[in-house]
Amino acid sequence: MIINWGIIKACTLVDKQEVYGKIETFMKVAVESLSFGIIAFINEMKRETDMFYRVGYKLLVSGSSPKNINQILQNLLNSSEITPVDYLKKVIFIDYILRVQRGENVNDIKLVLISYLGDDYANHIIEPIPTMPFF
Numbered sequence: 001m002i003i004n005w006g007i008i009k010a011c012t013l014v015d016k017q018e019v020y021g022k023i024e025t026f027m028k029v030a031v032e033s034l035s036f037g038i039i040a041f042i043n044e045m046k047r048e049t050d051m052f053y054r055v056g057y058k059l060l061v062s063g064s065s066p067k068n069i070n071q072i073l074q075n076l077l078n079s080s081e082i083t084p085v086d087y088l089k090k091v092i093f094i095d096y097i098l099r100v101q102r103g104e105n106v107n108d109i110k111l112v113l114i115s116y117l118g119d120d121y122a123n124h125i126i127e128p129i130p131t132m133p134f135f
Contacts, residue, residue, distance in 0.1 A: 001070060001094060007087045008116065015085040016117045020124075022089045023113045026096045030106045041100075052076055052090055056097045066098055073097070092116050 045057035
């Protein structure tokens with residue numbers, strides 16, 4: 001994935017707080033998927049109003065290849081005029097969808113996503129995170 005770090009670095013601390021909230025939403029869905037499977041992603045796709053996220057969830061639940069998911073979402077991201085905060089949210093979402101598709105551990109996914117927020121949120125990486133239940 002090609003990332004424009006200059007755009008990400010333009011995000012303020014307030015922007016990062018907003019992005020952190022979006023990460024929490026992503027992780028809530030990932031944890032729900034441990035119990036409810038693909039239905040958790042379908043339900044989130046239906047709730048989501050931003051077409052970018054809807055497309056990402058649709059590609060995930062339809063079984064698209066990681067290469068196609070990455071290419072389609074990168075194309076949508078890079079061909080859109082968006083704010084730095086929305087750019088950061090969408091870069092994180094692409095990483096999230098690809099990691100979920102690979103079946104990575106939800107705790108590891110959360111740590112990687114938080115790392116996009118830089119030093120301002122590094123304390124969330126080093127603090128112990130409660131282990132998510134696996135059923």
